[in-house]
Structure formats: structure tokens, C-alpha cells
Amino acid sequence: MATREPEVSDFIEQRYQHGFYTDIESDTVPPGLDEDVIRLISDRKGEPEWMCEWRLEAYRRWCEKPEPTWAHVHYPPIDFQAISYYSAPGAKNKNAPKSLDEVDPKLLETYEKLGIPLHERAALAGVAVDAVFDSVSVATTFKEKLAEAGVIFCPISEAIREHPELVRKYLGSVVPPGDNFYASLNSAVFTDGSFVYVPKGVRCPMELSTYFRINAANTGQFERTLIIADEGAYVSYLEGCTAPMRDENQLHAAVVELVALEDAEIKYSTVQNWYPGDENGKGGIYNFVTKRGECRGDNSHISWTQVETGSAITMKYPSCVLRGDNSVGEFYSVAVTNNYQQADTGTKMIHIGKNTRSTIISKGISAGHGQNSYRGLVDIAKGANNARNYTQCDSLLMGDTCGAHTFPYIEARNPTARVEHEASTSRIGEDQLFYLRSRGLSEEDAVNLVVNGFCKTVFQQLPMEFAVEAGRLLSVTLEGAIG
Amino acid sequence: MNDTLLSIRNLHAGVDDKPILRGIDFDIGRGEVHAIMGPNGSGKSTLSHVLAGRPGYTISEGSITYDGKDLLEMEVEDRARAGLFLALQYPVEIPGVNNVYLLKAGLNALRKHRGEPEVDAYEFLKLAREKLKALDLDDSFLNRGVNEGFSGGEKKRNEILQMLLFEPQLALLDETDSGLDIDAMKIVADGVNSLRGAERSIILVTHYQRLLDYIKPDVVHVLMNGRFVKSGDASLAKMLEERGYDWLRAEAA
Numbered sequence: 001m002a003t004r005e006p007e008v009s010d011f012i013e014q015r016y017q018h019g020f021y022t023d024i025e026s027d028t029v030p031p032g033l034d035e036d037v038i039r040l041i042s043d044r045k046g047e048p049e050w051m052c053e054w055r056l057e058a059y060r061r062w063c064e065k066p067e068p069t070w071a072h073v074h075y076p077p078i079d080f081q082a083i084s085y086y087s088a089p090g091a092k093n094k095n096a097p098k099s100l101d102e103v104d105p106k107l108l109e110t111y112e113k114l115g116i117p118l119h120e121r122a123a124l125a126g127v128a129v130d131a132v133f134d135s136v137s138v139a140t141t142f143k144e145k146l147a148e149a150g151v152i153f154c155p156i157s158e159a160i161r162e163h164p165e166l167v168r169k170y171l172g173s174v175v176p177p178g179d180n181f182y183a184s185l186n187s188a189v190f191t192d193g194s195f196v197y198v199p200k201g202v203r204c205p206m207e208l209s210t211y212f213r214i215n216a217a218n219t220g221q222f223e224r225t226l227i228i229a230d231e232g233a234y235v236s237y238l239e240g241c242t243a244p245m246r247d248e249n250q251l252h253a254a255v256v257e258l259v260a261l262e263d264a265e266i267k268y269s270t271v272q273n274w275y276p277g278d279e280n281g282k283g284g285i286y287n288f289v290t291k292r293g294e295c296r297g298d299n300s301h302i303s304w305t306q307v308e309t310g311s312a313i314t315m316k317y318p319s320c321v322l323r324g325d326n327s328v329g330e331f332y333s334v335a336v337t338n339n340y341q342q343a344d345t346g347t348k349m350i351h352i353g354k355n356t357r358s359t360i361i362s363k364g365i366s367a368g369h370g371q372n373s374y375r376g377l378v379d380i381a382k383g384a385n386n387a388r389n390y391t392q393c394d395s396l397l398m399g400d401t402c403g404a405h406t407f408p409y410i411e412a413r414n415p416t417a418r419v420e421h422e423a424s425t426s427r428i429g430e431d432q433l434f435y436l437r438s439r440g441l442s443e444e445d446a447v448n449l450v451v452n453g454f455c456k457t458v459f460q461q462l463p464m465e466f467a468v469e470a471g472r473l474l475s476v477t478l479e480g481a482i483g
Numbered sequence: 484m485n486d487t488l489l490s491i492r493n494l495h496a497g498v499d500d501k502p503i504l505r506g507i508d509f510d511i512g513r514g515e516v517h518a519i520m521g522p523n524g525s526g527k528s529t530l531s532h533v534l535a536g537r538p539g540y541t542i543s544e545g546s547i548t549y550d551g552k553d554l555l556e557m558e559v560e561d562r563a564r565a566g567l568f569l570a571l572q573y574p575v576e577i578p579g580v581n582n583v584y585l586l587k588a589g590l591n592a593l594r595k596h597r598g599e600p601e602v603d604a605y606e607f608l609k610l611a612r613e614k615l616k617a618l619d620l621d622d623s624f625l626n627r628g629v630n631e632g633f634s635g636g637e638k639k640r641n642e643i644l645q646m647l648l649f650e651p652q653l654a655l656l657d658e659t660d661s662g663l664d665i666d667a668m669k670i671v672a673d674g675v676n677s678l679r680g681a682e683r684s685i686i687l688v689t690h691y692q693r694l695l696d697y698i699k700p701d702v703v704h705v706l707m708n709g710r711f712v713k714s715g716d717a718s719l720a721k722m723l724e725e726r727g728y729d730w731l732r733a734e735a736a
Contacts, residue, residue, distance in 0.1 A: 429575065434537050434538065435571065435574065438536070438562075438571075439645065439649075440649075441588055442592075445588065449577065454578070
């Protein structure tokens with residue numbers, strides 16, 4: 001029995017480590033939300049009066065809204081008054097590790113497996129060093145190149161101050177402040193995010209990803225992104241990172257708005273790998289995001305690609321409003337749920353313009369006790385002559401304690417519309433695994449190969465280097481899911 | 484008798500409670516080619532699958548020694564890495580996975596196990612093209628999904644392609660000839676014959692003796708009702724072709 005004592009004290013120590021991180025730094029507001037907190041956020045960020053009013057209006061709308069309960073996910077009620085809504089960007093987290101030596105070795109092992117470059121690991125692990133590496137110079141070179149092309153790419157807080165005419169014109173024009181519960185909350189309290197404006201006829205000279213990867217670590221829980229591609233412009237934006245990111249905020253409610261004007265094209269790719277909770281379903285991020293793009297001009301094109309492997313609970317429906325004639329919307333998604341993860345994700349394709357086309361390819365993978373739901377709406381308005389949609393929803397089950405669900409909604413109000421829906425559910429085949437293993441592949445490699453093959457059509461949409469990483473990410477996420 | 488590569492003793496195996504193999508004894512030496520023939524349901528495929536380690540079979544009795552090791556204790560992939568190759572009667576489709584990827588991953592898994600350096604993409608393509616040519620297959624074969632939308636004949640040739648690349652120590656061909664037209668069968672037979680050598684043993688599981696016109700076995704065994712009932716030289720196959728299995732049934736009863 002003598003050996004029990006240290007175990008107990010270890011346990012207490014662990015509780016201590018994780019339980020007492022709420023020391024309030026001078027620049028962090030106490031938990032709770034009211035109009036004063038919103039005024040304070042706006043004031044700290046040096047925002048103009050119109051922005052403050054916009055936030056307050058969103059807050060009032062939020063107060064009137066009930067929390068949504070229609071998604072196929074379960075979680076205990078969230079106490080919105082227990083969340084602190086502002087922390088100054090410079091405020092140091094006392095509990096942040098001081099160096100990589102203090103970081104959970106398991107996390108480092110995962111970085112290793114994912115092949116994350118050494119110089120990025122510390123930043124991702126949340127090491128409290130001001131400049132872990134020379135990110136400033138990288139960002140500067142990058143910004144110069146963009147400025148040459150006339151592309152504006154900056155934090156949205158900076159855009160509110162420097163480019164108010166653009167922000168006022170477009171912010172909330174796709175996702176209005178009263179759109180839904182979490183979008184209203186985000187509109188009221190968002191602290192930062194990205195702003196992109198690509199001027200007429202400009203093809204953004206690079207994937208907007210590198211910069212983001214380096215600077216993504218502290219984007220916070222209420223992120224706001226606004227991307228505008230002016231007439232004939234093109235931009236490809238990649239959000240997130242394959243590396244699991246350390247974050248103590250449980251609720252994430254981001255809003256992303258895309259606006260594509262005539263002949264413009266926006267490709268938006270997401271790799272989401274927030275902390276999913278442990279193997280018993282304890283902890284993990286709630287990822288309740290509103291993402292919507294509007295093809296406002298004729299012949300415009302918006303494409304969403306997402307690889308969702310993280311978070312305990314995901315509710316996310318990147319959508320396209322196809323307003324312009326001949327506009328095109330696409331949604332390519334891989335969503336993985338393992339252990340006790342729950343995902344309710346899909347898209348909405350709103351066809352308003354004539355000859356609008358949309359494609360939905362959704363690949364859901366469930367393992368462990370994971371629950372994976374596809375929820376999608378294809379809506380064809382009266383005037384959308386010759387609108388076309390093709391939807392393909394495939395689910396792959398690993399083991400017999402997980403679940404896959406499909407909730408497709410189709411509303412066609414125009415007789416010339418053509419809507420196709422294909423769906424399949426399959427269990428990862430014993431036959432397939434045996435076949436691959438009998439060719440010398442380990443069971444793990446065999447599973448990875450089958451899963452990667454299943455996701456291929458989605459991975460092909462990702463920028464090259466991320467397609468490779470996404471494949472690795474999947475294998476790390478599903479490690480031990482079979483066998 | 485050559486040095487024995489595979490030795491099966493009193494093997495009893497089945498699915499659930501249904502016995503299929505009821506006391507198999509079998510030996511094959513290095514460099515030998517054996518044919519296992521028998522009517523439908525005699526247990527031919529079960530024997531092949533049990534040797535390769537396919538899950539779902541219960542082995543109630545007996546032992547299998549392969550190259551001095553207890554085969555039944557080895558995982559599927561370890562058997563493959565130790566040089567045992569099963570060409571399946573019904574190869575499985577793996578959608579979205581390039582054939583070339585599987586071929587290269589398999590080859591490198593074997594090489595790694597043997598302590599040899601892995602082949603890079605360039606070397607591999609060179610090697611693969613050579614083998615494709617021997618099987619009268621087009622280069623595009625490499626970039627299709629594994630067995631995805633392949634015709635029956637293409638699937639079989641893909642198995643032989645893998646065999647030629649992996650150069651196994653023991654090749655098991657489970658009814659590779661079924662569903663092949665005469666030209667395809669000649670090509671497959673040429674492929675198998677090119678692998679014959681002092682260090683390699685081959686077991687042909689087949690229903691018909693047709694394939695044996697092109698690949699001459701050293702020994703022919705007849706499997707009936709889960710047991711070997713007769714062994715002989717190549718002339719036994721001819722006899723089966725002429726007389727069927729009934730006379731053996733009578734003899735075995």
C-alpha cells in the first residue's frame with residue numbers, strides 16, 4: 001500500500017496545474033458580458049464610434065436569441081457569463097511554458113509525427129517567448145510583396161482603423177450581426193482576425209497561408225475574418241494548421257465572411273486541429289463557427305475546403321450564397337471524429353442567380369465513440385433558372401461504437417433546377433486491411449492508406465503542401481482506431 | 484528431397500464451428516512447384532487463406548512451419564515480409580489509392596525487412612515498367628486506383644505484377660487461372676515461370692489442369708473434403724482432367 005501515496009499526490013498536483021490558471025492579469029477583463037464590457041473592448045482596440053455601436057447592436061440581438069439546440073451534438077450548458085471576453089494581446093499567460101522542455105512530451109511527439117518544422121513547434125505549443133524565431137522579418141517580406149500587388153492583408157482591428165470604408169461596406173454584409181446566436185456573440189465581442197482585400201483584376205501573388213501559420217497561435221476564441229475579392233480578383237487563403245494547438249479557451253465561435261465580386265474567385269481552405277479532449281471525452285474545444293461566402297457578382301466562384309480533425313464538438317456549415325448569374329460554389333470536406341468527438345458539419349448552397357452551379361463533396365470518418373453528422377441544404381430560389389447541384393456524402397465507419405448520420409435538405413422552387421444527391425456509408429473493410437497487410441504493410445499503414453484513398457477527392461483541393469500534411473494529420477488522429 | 488520450406492502437420496481449421504480442413508499434411512521443398520487441385524468446396528481457398536493469415540478462421544489443431552518458424556504465430560504482414568505471397572482469387576478494390584503507391588509501399592516494406600535500402604520513385608518506376616511489359620500491361624495501369632474498376636483479368640494480372648515485383652520465397656496462387664482467357668493465361672503462366680528458381684517455391688491452387696499445361700508442377704495433390712487424398716506427378720492432373728474427381732471420391736470413401 002505504500003506505493004499508493006505518491007500516486008495520490010501526483011493526481012492532486014495535476015489537478016493543481018490545470019485548475020489554477022485564472023490569475024487575472026491587469027489587462028484581462030473579469031468574466032462576464034454586458035454593454036460595458038463591449039464598450040471596453042471597443043475602447044481598448046481604439047475603434048471608431050460606429051464600430052462600437054455595431055458591436056452593441058449585435059450584443060442586443062444576441063440577448064434576444066435562444067441558444068441553438070438543433071444540431072446532433074450533446075454537451076453541458078455553456079455559462080457565457082463565466083467567460084472572459086478580452087485579454088490584451090501582450091498579456092502574458094503565467095501558465096504558459098517557458099521553453100519546449102516544459103511542454104507535454106506527447107504534444108511534441110505529435111509535432112514530430114506531423115513533420116512540423118522545428119522552428120514552428122515552440123510557437124504552436126504556446127511557449128511564452130516574445131519572439132520564438134524571427135517572425136517579424138518573415139512577415140515583413142511577405143507584406144512588401146503583397147503591397148506591391150495592391151493586396152491589403154492585415155489584422156481586422158488594423159483594417160477597422162486604416163480602411164474603415166472597406167470594413168463598413170462589407171463587414172456583416174454576408175453574415176449579419178443578427179444572423180445566429182454565435183454569429184451575434186462573435187460580432188459583439190470579436191477581438192481580432194484577418195482582413196484581406198484583393199483589388200480589381202489582381203491575382204494574389206501567393207497563397208495566404210505562410211503568414212498565417214506563423215502568426216496563428218494567438219488568434220483567440222472569437223476570431224473574425226473578412227475577405228473581399230474585387231472584380232476579376234483571385235485569392236487562395238488557408239486557415240489553421242495541422243499541428244494541435246494548445247488553447248485554454250473552451251468555446252471558439254469564429255465568423256468568416258467572403259465576398260466575391262464579378263469574375264472573382266476565392267478559395268478558402270481550413271485545417272482544423274484544435275484540442276479534441278482526451279480519450280475519455282474530457283475537455284476539448286467547442287468549435288461553433290459561422291462561415292459564409294457570397295458570390296455577389298456574375299461568374300464569381302467560391303470554394304471551401306475543410307479538413308476537420310480536432311475539437312470535442314464541431315458545428316460548422318461553410319456556405320455559399322450564389323447571387324451572381326453563372327456563379328459557382330463548392331464545398332469539399334473531410335471530418336473525422338474519434339474517441340468521444342462530435343461533429344455536425346456540412347454546407348448551405350443558396351442558388352439565387354441563373355445558371356448557378358454548386359458541388360458538395362463530404363467525407364465523414366467516425367472511429368471510437370465518435371459521432372459524425374453531415375447536414376446540408378441546397379436551396380434553389382424561384383429565379384435560379386438552370387441551377388445545378390451535385391452532392392456526394394460518404395461515411396466511413398471504423399469499429400462498431402461510432403456513428404454516422406446524414407441530414408440533407410433540398411428546397412427547389414424552380415422547375416429547371418437539377419439536383420443530384422449520392423450518399424454511401426461503408427465500414428472500413430476487413431478484406432481491404434487483410435489485402436494490404438498481406439502485401440507487407442503494417443495494420444496502421446493499411447488503415448491510413450484506405451482512409452487517404454477515401455479522402456482523396458477532398459485532399460486534391462488543398463494547396464499541395466497541405467495535402468501532404470493533411471494525410472499525415474489523419475493518420476495521427478486515427479492512431480489506434482483499429483486493432 | 485530438397486530442403487523443406489513449408490511443412491504442415493495435421494492441420495484442422497474452419498469457420499465458426501464448421502470444420503473445413505480436417506487434418507492436412509503437406510510439405511514443399513525449396514525450388515519446387517506443387518499444384519493443389521480439388522472440387523469446389525474441398526477447402527482449397529481456406530488452405531490458402533490460413534497460410535496467409537486471413538482473419539476469420541479458427542485453427543483447432545495442427546502446426547505450420549515456414550522457413551523454420553511457427554507460421555501460425557506470425558501476423559499477416561510478418562508472413563508477407565518473410566516472403567510468403569498470396570495471389571488472391573478475388574483481389575480487393577481500394578478506391579482512391581494509386582496502384583503504384585501500393586506496389587511501392589509493399590516492395591519497400593519487404594526491402595526494409597530484409598535490411599535493403601528502399602527504392603526511390605525513379606528506380607521503382609523503372610522496375611515496375613519492366614514488369615508491366617512482361618505482363619503486357621500499359622503504364623497507365625500504375626496510376627489507376629488499386630483494382631478499382633479493373634476487369635477480372637486485370638485484377639489477376641495485377642496480382643502477378645505484385646508477385647513479380649516482390650519476388651516472394653513462397654508464392655501461393657489461389658485460382659489465378661479462373662476467369663482468364665487463353666491469351667491472358669499464357670501471359671500469367673510466363674510470369675510465373677520466370678520466377679521459377681532454386682530458391683523459390685510455388686503452390687498453384689487450381690480447379691482445372693489447363694494452367695498446368697503451361698506451368699509444369701513437380702507434384703500434384705488432390706484435396707477433397709478437407710484432406711489430401713492423393714499425390715502424384717503431373718500425370719495425375721491429366722488423369723483428373725479425363726476422369727473427374729468421382730473415382731477418387733470412391734477411393735477415399
